[in-house]
Every structure is written in structure tokens, then in C-alpha cells.
Amino acid sequence: MMASLDTASEGALYNSLAEIFSAPRHLIEYAIIRNNLSLQSAGSAEEVNLKSIKKIIDDKIDTESTIGDFDNVTISHLTTRSESSIENPKPIYNLHDSLLHDTELSFKLKESGIMFRKSKKGIDTYLDGSLIDWESMIPKSNEEPCIRMIMRRLQPNRYFPEADKCINGFLFGGDIWENSDVRHIIEMPEFAENILRVLGKRKAINEWRSKVKAYVITFQVPVSRIIFDGSNKLNRRQTQYCLLRHAFYYLSKIRQGDWDQWDNPIIRLEDNLNVEAYQIVSIRAV
Structure with missing residues (x-):
């Protein structure tokens, strides 16, 4: 059986x-x-020398070791869900599939009159049955950065050939919500808060926040299907070595008492990939 990096x-x-x-x-x-x-x-x-670490191990076992192949790696994902949805774990969908399938996210947005349909451009948004033209909203709104973030996630553009819809998480477990990049997610899903805020549905935001809790879901995915944030040019073996360098760096920092969640690498899954329920290793409340 092929090894995994846990x-x-x-x-x-x-x-x-x-x-x-x-x-x-x-x-x-x-x-x-x-x-x-x-x-x-x-x-x-990136500066961790795997050859040096391997030599130390080889010298102790008095033989030439090999850095073995491994198929999978675990990722820790911060999410906000209702308790009932956690009791019966379902797949973790990328954003587009989450909006188009019957999920807690799509259902709760539907309660506010917001629905989504697939189109040639990506994902179209409807409010009470009428198509929303996000671009035309910008001149009349004080929420331009938020609107552009919504657009970036729903449809590709000339700057981003793929919509930002992928599942992401952190390479290492622990108190990942302490990373300031994701701390806001412990209140409610970021995309839902953005779209409800732009559409002026403050009451729905408050109600949503009162009915959900934050969880860390740890799941296992193939090494060949992950991308380090900021780099998508590594092949499978290069990705394995990159993961191992991060592993030794992390363990060294932990040993020194110097680990900070800001150092925790963000990992993205391939754009259209979903995480099936059987890939989920653990779920814990924040």
C-alpha cells in the first residue's frame, strides 16, 4: 500500500x-x-536540505535509504456549517458545484431569493428571478472591491482565465483559524457574506451567523491534484519533495516553539476537484 503524508x-x-x-x-x-x-x-x-537530512538517517542505519513515493497528503480546511450538516458529512464541493448542487450554501442563499445557473460565461446570479449584472452595480455601490471579488469567483475574465472556485486549506493541522487570512471565516462563509452584503441583506447575514459554527475538516487528497498557492508548475515528484521540505521545516519550528500559523502553507486543489465524503479524515469544532 502506498504511503501517505499525514x-x-x-x-x-x-x-x-x-x-x-x-x-x-x-x-x-x-x-x-x-x-x-x-x-x-x-x-x-524551500531552503531545507533533504539530502542532508537523508544522509544523517543513512549514517545511523548504515545503509543507503530512499525517499519513498507517497500518493496522498492530508489538508486541513476551515469551514462554517450548521451542526446538522456536520452530523452526516457530505462531499466538500468547489464553489461552483456548491452553488449549483443542493447544498447548505445554495439552500440558505435561496432563502434570500438568490439562485445560480451555469452559463457560457461561468455562473450567473439571479435575485428573485432577475439576472444580476454585477458590472453595472459597481458605479452605484460603495462595495466595488467586494463586487469584484464576487465576479472573480463566478466568472473568468481577461486577467484570470479560471474563476476562483477551488477548494483550499492548510498543509498542517492545528489552530488554523489563527491565520489572519481566514479568521473571518469562523463567522460564516466568505462568499455568502460578500453577496448578501452587496445586496443589502444584513438581516440574513445576522441570522446565518447565529445558526452556524466553525469547523476544521481534515481530508486526504492525491499529491498529484494539489497546487501550492502561487505555484502550479511542479510535477508530482517535485510536489512530494516540496511537501517533505515543508514537513521538516514545520517539525523544526514546533521543536523550537517558534511555529506560527502564518507560516502554514496554503494548498489549493485543482479547480474542478471536489472532496468526497470518504476522503474526510476528521471533523472538529473550533
Whole structure:
């Protein structure tokens, strides 16, 4: 069975690295201690030297090891849901599929008269049955940045050939909501808040916030289907090495008591990918 990189916790990560390097767990810890100065001086995970770490392990086991292949990696995703939806986990859809399927997101927006349909341009929005022209709203609104964010997520444009609809999360588990980029999500889904705010539905926002809680959903996905935020040019093996460098950087930072959620890499899934229910490893309330 192909190994996986389990990043949900420190202990799980040590165990999965031991499997990938075909070495006892204590040698993974030993390699981090012996490589401490180099890891401490690394300005980022990209500077972590896997060959140096591998040599330390090889010297202890007195043989040439290999960095094993692994198919999957775990991702931790911050979301806001009702308790009832968490009791019976369903697939995690990318934004477009979430709006077009019968999901909690599409249902609650429908309660406010907002519906979505697929079109040649991407996703069209309807309010009480009338098509919304987002572009024409901009001159009359004080919410131009918010409107443009909505447009960016629903339809591609000349600057962005793909709409921003993908599922994303963090490489490592823990208190991911402490990252300031996502802290606002603990109140309600960002897209829902944006669209309700632009359409002046403040009451619906308040009601939504009162009925949901924030959760961290950890799921497992194939290495070949992930993209590091800001880079989509890595092949499968390069992605594996990048993940491993981040893993050792993370464990070193944890050991030093210097880990910050701001250092946690954002991982994007391929644009049209959904996470099936069987891929979900754990769900915990924030």
C-alpha cells in the first residue's frame, strides 16, 4: 500500500515520515536535532536540505535509504456549517458545484431569493428571478472591491482565465483559524457574506451567523491534484519533495516553539476537484 503524508498533527507527521524514509520514528527526530542549526537558519521551507537530512538517517542505519513515493497528503480546511450538516458529512464541493448542487450554501442563499445557473460565461446570479449584472452595480455601490471579488469567483475574465472556485486549506493541522487570512471565516462563509452584503441583506447575514459554527475538516487528497498557492508548475515528484521540505521545516519550528500559523502553507486543489465524503479524515469544532 502506498504511503501517505499525514500532516494532521505532529505525531502523525513523524509516523508518516518514518514510513516514507523507511526508518524508525526516533531517527526522524534525531535527524531534525542533528540538523538543528541548518533548519534554524533556513529562512523558509524551500531552503531545507533533504539530502542532508537523508544522509544523517543513512549514517545511523548504515545503509543507503530512499525517499519513498507517497500518493496522498492530508489538508486541513476551515469551514462554517450548521451542526446538522456536520452530523452526516457530505462531499466538500468547489464553489461552483456548491452553488449549483443542493447544498447548505445554495439552500440558505435561496432563502434570500438568490439562485445560480451555469452559463457560457461561468455562473450567473439571479435575485428573485432577475439576472444580476454585477458590472453595472459597481458605479452605484460603495462595495466595488467586494463586487469584484464576487465576479472573480463566478466568472473568468481577461486577467484570470479560471474563476476562483477551488477548494483550499492548510498543509498542517492545528489552530488554523489563527491565520489572519481566514479568521473571518469562523463567522460564516466568505462568499455568502460578500453577496448578501452587496445586496443589502444584513438581516440574513445576522441570522446565518447565529445558526452556524466553525469547523476544521481534515481530508486526504492525491499529491498529484494539489497546487501550492502561487505555484502550479511542479510535477508530482517535485510536489512530494516540496511537501517533505515543508514537513521538516514545520517539525523544526514546533521543536523550537517558534511555529506560527502564518507560516502554514496554503494548498489549493485543482479547480474542478471536489472532496468526497470518504476522503474526510476528521471533523472538529473550533
